[in-house]
Amino acid sequence: MSNGKRLTSQSEDFSAWYNEIVQQAELASHSPVRGCMVIRPYGYRIWELMQGALDGMFKATGHQNAYFPLFLPKSLLDREAEHVEGFAPETAIVTHAGGTKLEEPLVVRPTSEAIIWPILSDWIHSYRDLPVLLNQWANVVRWEMRTRPFLRTTEFLWQEGHTAHANEAEAEEETRRMLGVYRTFMEDWMAMPVVTGLKTDTERFAGALRTYACEGLMKDNKALQAGTSHSLGENFARAFDVRFQNEEGEHVYVWSTSWGVSTRLVGGLIMTHGDDEGLVLPPKLAPYETVIVPIWRDEEQHRLVLDASNRVKVDMEAAGIRVHVDDREGMNPGSKYYDWERRGVPLRLEIGPRDVQAESVMAVRRFTPEGSDRKTAMPLAGLGSRLRTFLDGIQEELLTAALARREAATVRGIEDYAEFQRLIEEQGGFVYTGWCGEADCEQNVKEETKSTIRVIPDEEFRSDGAPARCLCGAPSKGEVVRARAY
Amino acid sequence: MSNGKRLTSQSEDFSAWYNEIVQQAELASHSPVRGCMVIRPYGYRIWELMQGALDGMFKATGHQNAYFPLFLPKSLLDREAEHVEGFAPETAIVTHAGGTKLEEPLVVRPTSEAIIWPILSDWIHSYRDLPVLLNQWANVVRWEMRTRPFLRTTEFLWQEGHTAHANEAEAEEETRRMLGVYRTFMEDWMAMPVVTGLKTDTERFAGALRTYACEGLMKDNKALQAGTSHSLGENFARAFDVRFQNEEGEHVYVWSTSWGVSTRLVGGLIMTHGDDEGLVLPPKLAPYETVIVPIWRDEEQHRLVLDASNRVKVDMEAAGIRVHVDDREGMNPGSKYYDWERRGVPLRLEIGPRDVQAESVMAVRRFTPEGSDRKTAMPLAGLGSRLRTFLDGIQEELLTAALARREAATVRGIEDYAEFQRLIEEQGGFVYTGWCGEADCEQNVKEETKSTIRVIPDEEFRSDGAPARCLCGAPSKGEVVRARAY
Numbered sequence: 001m002s003n004g005k006r007l008t009s010q011s012e013d014f015s016a017w018y019n020e021i022v023q024q025a026e027l028a029s030h031s032p033v034r035g036c037m038v039i040r041p042y043g044y045r046i047w048e049l050m051q052g053a054l055d056g057m058f059k060a061t062g063h064q065n066a067y068f069p070l071f072l073p074k075s076l077l078d079r080e081a082e083h084v085e086g087f088a089p090e091t092a093i094v095t096h097a098g099g100t101k102l103e104e105p106l107v108v109r110p111t112s113e114a115i116i117w118p119i120l121s122d123w124i125h126s127y128r129d130l131p132v133l134l135n136q137w138a139n140v141v142r143w144e145m146r147t148r149p150f151l152r153t154t155e156f157l158w159q160e161g162h163t164a165h166a167n168e169a170e171a172e173e174e175t176r177r178m179l180g181v182y183r184t185f186m187e188d189w190m191a192m193p194v195v196t197g198l199k200t201d202t203e204r205f206a207g208a209l210r211t212y213a214c215e216g217l218m219k220d221n222k223a224l225q226a227g228t229s230h231s232l233g234e235n236f237a238r239a240f241d242v243r244f245q246n247e248e249g250e251h252v253y254v255w256s257t258s259w260g261v262s263t264r265l266v267g268g269l270i271m272t273h274g275d276d277e278g279l280v281l282p283p284k285l286a287p288y289e290t291v292i293v294p295i296w297r298d299e300e301q302h303r304l305v306l307d308a309s310n311r312v313k314v315d316m317e318a319a320g321i322r323v324h325v326d327d328r329e330g331m332n333p334g335s336k337y338y339d340w341e342r343r344g345v346p347l348r349l350e351i352g353p354r355d356v357q358a359e360s361v362m363a364v365r366r367f368t369p370e371g372s373d374r375k376t377a378m379p380l381a382g383l384g385s386r387l388r389t390f391l392d393g394i395q396e397e398l399l400t401a402a403l404a405r406r407e408a409a410t411v412r413g414i415e416d417y418a419e420f421q422r423l424i425e426e427q428g429g430f431v432y433t434g435w436c437g438e439a440d441c442e443q444n445v446k447e448e449t450k451s452t453i454r455v456i457p458d459e460e461f462r463s464d465g466a467p468a469r470c471l472c473g474a475p476s477k478g479e480v481v482r483a484r485a486y
Numbered sequence: 487m488s489n490g491k492r493l494t495s496q497s498e499d500f501s502a503w504y505n506e507i508v509q510q511a512e513l514a515s516h517s518p519v520r521g522c523m524v525i526r527p528y529g530y531r532i533w534e535l536m537q538g539a540l541d542g543m544f545k546a547t548g549h550q551n552a553y554f555p556l557f558l559p560k561s562l563l564d565r566e567a568e569h570v571e572g573f574a575p576e577t578a579i580v581t582h583a584g585g586t587k588l589e590e591p592l593v594v595r596p597t598s599e600a601i602i603w604p605i606l607s608d609w610i611h612s613y614r615d616l617p618v619l620l621n622q623w624a625n626v627v628r629w630e631m632r633t634r635p636f637l638r639t640t641e642f643l644w645q646e647g648h649t650a651h652a653n654e655a656e657a658e659e660e661t662r663r664m665l666g667v668y669r670t671f672m673e674d675w676m677a678m679p680v681v682t683g684l685k686t687d688t689e690r691f692a693g694a695l696r697t698y699a700c701e702g703l704m705k706d707n708k709a710l711q712a713g714t715s716h717s718l719g720e721n722f723a724r725a726f727d728v729r730f731q732n733e734e735g736e737h738v739y740v741w742s743t744s745w746g747v748s749t750r751l752v753g754g755l756i757m758t759h760g761d762d763e764g765l766v767l768p769p770k771l772a773p774y775e776t777v778i779v780p781i782w783r784d785e786e787q788h789r790l791v792l793d794a795s796n797r798v799k800v801d802m803e804a805a806g807i808r809v810h811v812d813d814r815e816g817m818n819p820g821s822k823y824y825d826w827e828r829r830g831v832p833l834r835l836e837i838g839p840r841d842v843q844a845e846s847v848m849a850v851r852r853f854t855p856e857g858s859d860r861k862t863a864m865p866l867a868g869l870g871s872r873l874r875t876f877l878d879g880i881q882e883e884l885l886t887a888a889l890a891r892r893e894a895a896t897v898r899g900i901e902d903y904a905e906f907q908r909l910i911e912e913q914g915g916f917v918y919t920g921w922c923g924e925a926d927c928e929q930n931v932k933e934e935t936k937s938t939i940r941v942i943p944d945e946e947f948r949s950d951g952a953p954a955r956c957l958c959g960a961p962s963k964g965e966v967v968r969a970r971a972y
Contacts, residue, residue: 031605032562033555033592038605041550041620048551064527065534069519070594070625070641071578076518089585092557094594097578098629106519108556108580108594119517119524134527139556139625143584155556 007342009276014220019149021270025279025343028149035147035154039263042343043150045287046266047157051137053189053284054159054261057181063133063161068115070139071106077114080239086206087111090143092154108141113207113232113258116162117240124164124254126245131174132164150267151224151486158262164254166246168233171255172210175231178259179212182227190265191282191398192216192272193406194226195430195481197455202439205258209233215454215481217406218271221428223454223483226268229259267486272402273367279344280367282398283391288324290316290387291340295333295352308356312349312383319384321391341366346394347387363390369397406430415467420482424451430483432457434467434476441472445482453480493828495762500706505635507756511765511829514635521633521640525749528829529636531773532752533643537623539675539770540645540747543667549619549647554601556625557592563600566725572692573597576629578640594627599693599718599744602648603726610650610740612731617660618650618740636753637710637972644748650740652732654719657741658696661717664745665698668713676751677768677884678702678758679892680712681916681967683941688925691744695719701940701967703892704757707914709940709969712754715745753972758888759853765830766853768884769877774810776802776873777826778847781819781838794842798835798869805870807877827852832880833873849876855883892916901953906968910937916969918943920953920962927958931968939966 005024008016022028027043039047055065071094078084087110094106109115116134124132141155161178165171179196186192194214204211208230216224237243237253246252273280283289292312294305309325316323326336333350340348350362359380368374378386409429414420423431435442435453446452456478466479491510494502508514513529525533541551557580564570573596580592595601602620610618627641647664651657665682672678680700690697694716702710723729723739732738759766769775778798780791795811802809812822819836826834836848845866854860864872895915900906909917921928921939932938942964952965 029605029608031555031601032559033557033601036555036557038555039553041552044552045550047553064531066527066530067525067533067643069517069522069524070627071519071522073518092580092583092592094578095581096591098631099575105582106578115517115519119515122515141556145584157553 007276007278010219010274017274017276018267018271021274021279022149027266027270027279033154035144037149037153039157042287043266046269046281046285047263049285049287050185050189050265051159054181054185055135055137057185058135058159058161061133061177061181063135063163065136066134067136067138068112068119070109072109072112072115074105074107076118076240077107079114080207080236082235083113083207083239087142092141092143109138110140110142111258111260112136112138112140112160112162113236117236117242117256120162120164121240121242124242124244127166127247130164130166130244130254131170133161133174134163135159135161148267150263150270153263156262156264158260161257161259163257164237164242165256166244166254168255171233171257172231175210175212175229175257175259178257179214179227179229182214182229182259182261186214186216186226186265186268187399189282189284190269190272191395191402192226192268193399193403195455195457195461197457197461197481199228199455200439200442200453200480202442203453205230207232207235208258209235213455215430215483215485216268216272217409217430217483218268218486219274219405220271221409221483223430223485224264224268224271225454225485226265227259227261230257232256232258273398274344278342280398281344281346283346283395286344286346287322288345289321289391290323290347290349291336291345292323292325292349292351293333293336293340294325294327295350301353304353304356305351308380309351312351312361312380315384316387317384319388321384321388337364346391363387365394367394367398367401369401372397412463413465413467415469415471417471420471421449424449424482424484428484430454430481432463432466432479432481434470435478435480436470436472436474437477438472438474441470441474445471449484451482451484454483454485455481457481493762493764496705496760503760503762504753504757507760507765508635513752513756513765516635519640521630523635523639525643528773529752532755532767532771533749535771535773536671536675536751537645540667540671541621541623543671544621544645544647547619547663547667549621549649551622552620553622553624554598554605556595558595558598558601560591560593562604562726563593565600566693566722568721569599569693569725573628578627578629595624596626596628597744597746598622598624598626598646598648599722603722603728603742606648606650607726607728610728610730613652613733616650616652616730616740617656619647619660620649621645621647634753636749636756639749642748642750644746647743647745649743650723650728651742652730652740654741657719657743658717661696661698661715661743661745664743665700665713665715668700668715668745668747672700672702672712672751672754673885675768675770676755676758677881677888678712678754679885679889681941681943681947683943683947683967685714685941686925686928686939686966688928689939691716693718693721694744695721699941701916701969701971702754702758703895703916703969704754704972705760705891706757707895707969709916709971710750710754710757711940711971712751713745713747716743718742718744759884760830764828766884767830767832769832769881772830772832773808774831775807775877776809776833776835777822777831778809778811778835778837779819779822779826780811780813781836787839790839790842791837794866795837798837798847798866801870802873803870805874807870807874823850832877849873851880853880853884853887855887858883898949899951899953901955901957903957906957907935910935910968910970914970916940916967918949918952918965918967920956921964921966922956922958922960923963924958924960927956927960931957935970937968937970940969940971941967943967
C-alpha cells in the first residue's frame with residue numbers, strides 16, 4: 001500500500017520520481033540478484049495486457065509462436081563476427097552443470113539469432129517453406145553495468161520475432177511491417193506517440209543490415225528507444241548456412257529479419273503519462289480501468305452501498321470493463337482515493353448512501369485534460385456502456401496530450417551547433433538537424449553533448465524545410481532526430 | 487509435412503512411436519544444446535492453449551502472476567538443507583558474466599523457492615498481508631542425464647505457484663485446492679483421467695512436508711506424474727525468515743505451498759490419446775479443432791468449393807471453433823487427410839462440388855468410439871452450432887475412452903508378491919496393493935520390479951476392500967497405487 005508515502009516531484013528529480021513510483025505503485029522491486037528486478041503482480045498485469053495485445057497483432061500478421069533453448073553453445077555465438085562482437089562482452093556464461101565442468105561453455109541467450117538459425121536451417125529446404133514467420137516470448141540476459149527497473153535490467157522479458165524470406169524485398173517489407181505494428185501498439189494501446197525511422201550504422205543491431213526503431217519522448221524530455229526491427233540481410237543465413245532451393249532450382253541463402261520489444265515498454269508507459277500524484281495508466285493497459293470505492297458510516301449503509309457497488313460492477317463487466325470494488329474495511333475512503341491515484345487507475349467511482357438514493361455515482365478521472373471536469377455525476381441507468389465510451393475517450397485524450405507534449409518539446413531546422421548545444425542542455429526534447437553522414441561527426445556530437453542521433457526519420461516525420469548543413473557545417477545528406485536518451 | 491513417412495506402431499515399440507510422432511507432427515525437434523528441445527509452432531500452440539486454460543483457473547481461484555529472477559545466488563539455494571540436497575546436483579551454474587568471474591556463482595533456477603522466499607519476506611509484515619497467492623510462468627533448468635522431448639528435458643517451461651498463509655490448515659487447504667484444479671484441467675481439457683493422492687516420503691519434493699500428485703496412465707501402461715502440489719510447512723519460512731505479526735501481535739512464520747505443471751503435459755496428451763495413425767488431440771487443446779479440405783478438379787470447381795469452404799469457416803468461427811481451410815495447391819486431398827490425421831486434428835470436413843450442390847459436407851472424425859460412425863454427412867444450414875456440439879461430444883468421448891482404458895489396466899487388491907511381479911512385468915498398469923509404510927520395503931520393491939509407489943490414493947480412489955498385508959507380508963498401514971513410471 002502506497003498510502004502516506006511522499007513522492008518526489010518530477011521537476012525536483014525525475015529519476016527519483018521514477019524509482020519511487022515503481023516501488024510505491026508496486027510495479028517492481030529489487031532482488032538479491034545484481035541487476036535483476038522482481039516484477040510484482042500489478043506491474044506484471046500491465047505486461048500481460050501488453051503481451052495479449054501484441055500477440056494478437058503478431059498472429060493477425062501471420063506469425064506463430066515457438067520456443068528455442070535458453071542456452072547457446074559458445075561456438076554458435078561466435079559464428080557471426082559482428083554479432084558476437086556486439087553481444088559477447090555482456091553475456092552470462094554457464095561453465096558447470098550437473099556437478100561437472102562442461103566441455104563447451106553455454107551462453108545464456110542475450111538474443112536468439114545464434115540458436116534459431118542453425119535450427120531453422122533444418123526446417124527450410126524449398127521456396128515452398130518460405131516465408132517462415134516466428135515469434136518467441138522469452139527471458140534474455142545482458143550483463144549491464146548500470147541498471148534501472150524496466151528500463152535496463154540484467155534479465156528482462158521480451159518477445160523476439162524471427163523470420164525468413166525468399167528475397168531482400170520481402171524481408172525489408174516484413175521489417176517495415178513489424179515496425180508499423182509496434183508503432184500502432186504504442187500509439188493505440190500505450191497512448192505513447194513515437195517517431196519511427198532508420199538507425200545510423202553505429203547504432204544498428206550487431207549483425208543487421210538496417211535497424212529501424214520507434215522513439216518515444218519521455219516527460220523529462222529524454223528519448224526512449226521503445227522497439228526495434230532489423231533487416232538482417234543474408235548475414236545470419238551465411239553464418240549458419242541457411243539455404244533453400246528457389247523456383248529456378250538454385251540453392252540460395254534466405255533473407256532474415258528480427259524484431260523485439262521488452263518489459264522496457266512498462267518504463268515507457270510510466271514516463272509518458274505519470275505525474276506528481278503517481279502513475280497514470282491508459283485504460284487499455286490498466287489492470288483495473290475503474291475502481292469503485294463504496295462510502296459508508298454504519299452497517300446499514302455498508303450493506304446498501306456494497307450491494308449497489310456490486311451491481312455497478314456486474315453492469316460494467318458486461319460492458320467489457322476491468323473493474324474492482326475496493327471494499328477494504330478499516331481504511332477511510334480518502335486513503336483509498338490516494339492509493340488508487342498513486343497506482344494510476346484511470347477512473348474512480350464513489351458510491352455513498354446519497355448516491356444510491358439518487359441512483360447515480362460520482363465518477364472521478366485520474367487524468368483531466370484542460371477544459372474537462374475532473375468529477376462527473378452519472379446516472380446508474382446504462383452506466384456500463386456510458387463508462388465504456390467514457391474510458392475510450394480518456395484513452396484518446398492521453399494520446400492527444402502526449403502528442404502535444406512531444407511537439408512542444410520538438411524543435412526543427414537547427415543548423416547552428418551552439419544553439420543545438422543550448423537546446424539539448426536547457427530543454428532536451430527532440431531536435432531535428434541535418435547530418436553530413438559521417439560517423440566521426442556523429443561521435444563528436446555525442447561526446448560533446450551526450451545526445452545521439454535517435455533516427456533518420458521516416459518520410460512522414462520529416463520537416464518541410466530541413467537544414468542544408470550538418471551541425472559540423474558540412475553539407476547535410478539528410479535530416480536526423482537527435483536527443484539525449486535512456 | 488508428415489506425408490508419406492512410416493510410423494512405428496505402438497505395440498511394436500512405444501518409445502519409437504513417441505519419438506516419431508513428436509517429429510512427424512512437428513511438435514518439437516532436437517537442438518544443438520544437449521537435452522534442450524525446440525518447441526515448434528504446432529506443439530507450442532498446444533502449450534499456449536493449456537496455459538490459457540490453466541491461467542484462467544488460477545486467476546479464478548485468486549492468484550496473481552508475477553516474475554522472479556532466473557538466477558539464484560548459490561548461498562540462497564544452500565539455505566534449506568533438504569532442498570539444496572535435492573536440487574544442487576542437477577543445476578547449471580553461471581560462473582562468469584560481463585567478461586569477468588563472478589564473486590558468487592549464480593544457479594539457473596531449477597525451481598524458484600530459494601529466490602521467491604527471501605523476496606517475499608520483505609512483502610509480508612502482518613496477517614493483513616496474507617494470504618499471498620502468486621503464480622509464475624517461466625523456464626527452469628534441471629541437468630537431466632536421460633532426456634526425452636516434453637517428458638524430461640534439461641530446460642522446460644512450466645508454471646510454479648507460490649503461496650503464503652497464516653496457518654497450517656489454510657496452507658493445506660490451498661495445496662489440496664490446486665491439486666483439484668490440476669485434476670479438473672487434466673480431465674476436462676486434456677481428457678486425461680488421473681488418480682490423485684499423497685506421495686511417500688521418499689518421493690516428495692525436496693523441502694516439502696507433503697507432496698500430492700496427479701498420476702495419469704499412458705497407453706503403454708506406464709504412469710506419468712503430471713502435476714504436483716506441495717505443502718511446505720514452515721520450512722522455507724524458517725530458512726528465509728519469513729514472519730508476520732498475527733492477530734495476537736506475535737511474530738510467527740508463514741506456512742507456504744508450491745505447485746507446478748510443465749510442458750511435460752504435452753507428452754502426457756500424446757501418450758494418452760495417440761494411436762498408430764498419429765496424434766489424437768482433444769478439441770479443447772487442438773490448434774485446429776477442424777480442418778476443411780476442399781476437393782476440386784478444375785478452376786471452376788476450385789472457385790466453387792473454396793468459396794463454400796470459406797463460408798463454412800466463417801460460420802464455424804462464429805460458433806467459437808478454431809478452424810483452418812487447407813487450400814494448398816499441388817497436393818491431393820488424400821495426402822491432406824493423411825497429414826492432418828497424423829497431426830491429430832479432431833474433425834475433418836471434406837467439401838467437393840457435389841457437396842456444395844447438395845448443400846452438405848462430409849464430416850470425418852479422427853477418433854471414433856465403438857458404435858459410432860467415422861463419417862457423417864451434415865447439412866450446411868446451421869453447421870457451426872451443430873459442429874460445436876459435435877466437437878464437445880468428441881471431447882467427452884475421449885475422456886470416457888481414456889477412463890475405460892485406465893480401468894482395464896488397473897488391478898486392485900493384490901497381496902501376493904509373485905502375482906504383483908507378474909502383473910507389473912506382463913501388463914503394467916496401476917496395481918493397488920497394501921503397504922507396510924517402511925521406506926526399506928518401498929525401495930526393495932522398486933529395485934526388484936522397477937515399479938514405484940505412485941501415490942497413497944485420495945479417498946475417492948481407494949478400493950472397497952484393500953489388502954490387509956503389504957507385498958512384504960507385514961500388516962498394511964494403507965492402500966497404495968504402484969506402477970512403472972516415466
